[in-house]
Amino acid sequence: MKLLLDHVSKKYGNKYALKDLNIEFSDGVYGILGANGAGKTTLISIITGILQQTSGQVKLDGSDIKDMGTKYLDKIGYLPQYPQFYPNFRVKEFLMYMCSIKDIPQKKAKEILPEIMEEVNLCDHMNKKIKELSGGMRQRLGIAQAILNDPKILILDEPTAGLDPGERIRFRNIISNIAKNRMVLISTHIVSDIEYIANQVVILQEGKLNRMGTVEGLCNDIQGSVWKVNVDEMTAEELMKNYLTSNIKRVDENVLMRIISKNKPIKNARMSEPQLEDVFLTVFCEQAGI
Numbered sequence: 001m002k003l004l005l006d007h008v009s010k011k012y013g014n015k016y017a018l019k020d021l022n023i024e025f026s027d028g029v030y031g032i033l034g035a036n037g038a039g040k041t042t043l044i045s046i047i048t049g050i051l052q053q054t055s056g057q058v059k060l061d062g063s064d065i066k067d068m069g070t071k072y073l074d075k076i077g078y079l080p081q082y083p084q085f086y087p088n089f090r091v092k093e094f095l096m097y098m099c100s101i102k103d104i105p106q107k108k109a110k111e112i113l114p115e116i117m118e119e120v121n122l123c124d125h126m127n128k129k130i131k132e133l134s135g136g137m138r139q140r141l142g143i144a145q146a147i148l149n150d151p152k153i154l155i156l157d158e159p160t161a162g163l164d165p166g167e168r169i170r171f172r173n174i175i176s177n178i179a180k181n182r183m184v185l186i187s188t189h190i191v192s193d194i195e196y197i198a199n200q201v202v203i204l205q206e207g208k209l210n211r212m213g214t215v216e217g218l219c220n221d222i223q224g225s226v227w228k229v230n231v232d233e234m235t236a237e238e239l240m241k242n243y244l245t246s247n248i249k250r251v252d253e254n255v256l257m258r259i260i261s262k263n264k265p266i267k268n269a270r271m272s273e274p275q276l277e278d279v280f281l282t283v284f285c286e287q288a289g290i
């Protein structure tokens with residue numbers, strides 16, 4: 001299955017939210033990474049058909065999704081950035097209700113629910129009211145409703161917002177499990193959410209495609225630009241003024257810094273293996289002309 005963005009642009013008034021995007025998605029997990037306002041939600045809204053692009057086409061296996069109607073919608077599952085639930089519904093009632101909205105017959109719904117509950121680790125909470133669920137459980141319920149129709153394309157918009165570290169890890173494991181034979185698009189500005197599960201990372205910057213590739217490939221591209229230094233407080237302050245610093249840790253009198261720079265920032269700096277977060281910061285670096 002191939003989902004193609006063919007010269008897709010979206011304008012709000014005179015301002016481009018997306019500009020001439022050309023991206024091809026196939027099966028696997030894609031992390032769509034971008035700072036606030038980079039265009040992630042706009043892109044996802046266009047892919048889900050909620051929003052119409054100003055120009056360009058979105059094609060699934062060669063057909064414009066506009067012409068596919070419900071045939072296209074039947075293939076997608078979607079968890080919006082701010083999912084709305086009925087707080088007084090019980091988990092099971094809510095999912096049965098969502099099945100009926102998605103035209104899944106009751107008999108089939110009763111068959112698939114236990115399996116889906118197991119996939120998202122909510123078996124013990126089937127009879128809880130939604131208002132009694134934690135934030136993480138709610139997000140897992142959101143994933144459950146998105147996969148009821150066994151979608152071939154699963155789209156998750158900032159799915160880990162507000163989750164604690166334990167829930168984030170649980171979420172990542174669930175996504176890895178349900179990603180088999182599917183295309184999964186996850187938008188986020190939290191690098192660690194996708195670093196270990198994304199087969200491909202798409203970095204958006206001010207509505208444009210900045211970079212796309214595997215985590216390994218993207219990191220390789222900035223090989224030689226990430227430095228570790230161990231300095232005193234005064235030198236650290238000086239370095240911070242002149243270089244993009246991705247991490248700082250104070251140990252006793254020393255300051256351990258991780259610096260992104262094409263040039264060696266200081267004599268005793270040691271080159272370090274780039275991580276995805278460094279790539280993401282490099283994008284800002286380039287934007288700011290550092």
Ligand SMILES: Nc1ncnc2c1ncn2[C@@H]1O[C@H](COP(=O)(O)OP(=O)(O)OP(=O)(O)O)[C@@H](O)[C@H]1O
Pocket residue numbers: 012016017034035036037038039040041042043189
């Ligand atoms: N309805 C709208 N009307 C006008 N401008 C909009 C509208 N929706 C989004 N924008 C603008 O389009 C750009 C992209 O917004 P979008 O919400 O897609 O970004 P995002 O990457 O999802 O951001 P965030 O991480 O903050 O959710 C921003 O400059 C935003 O201000």
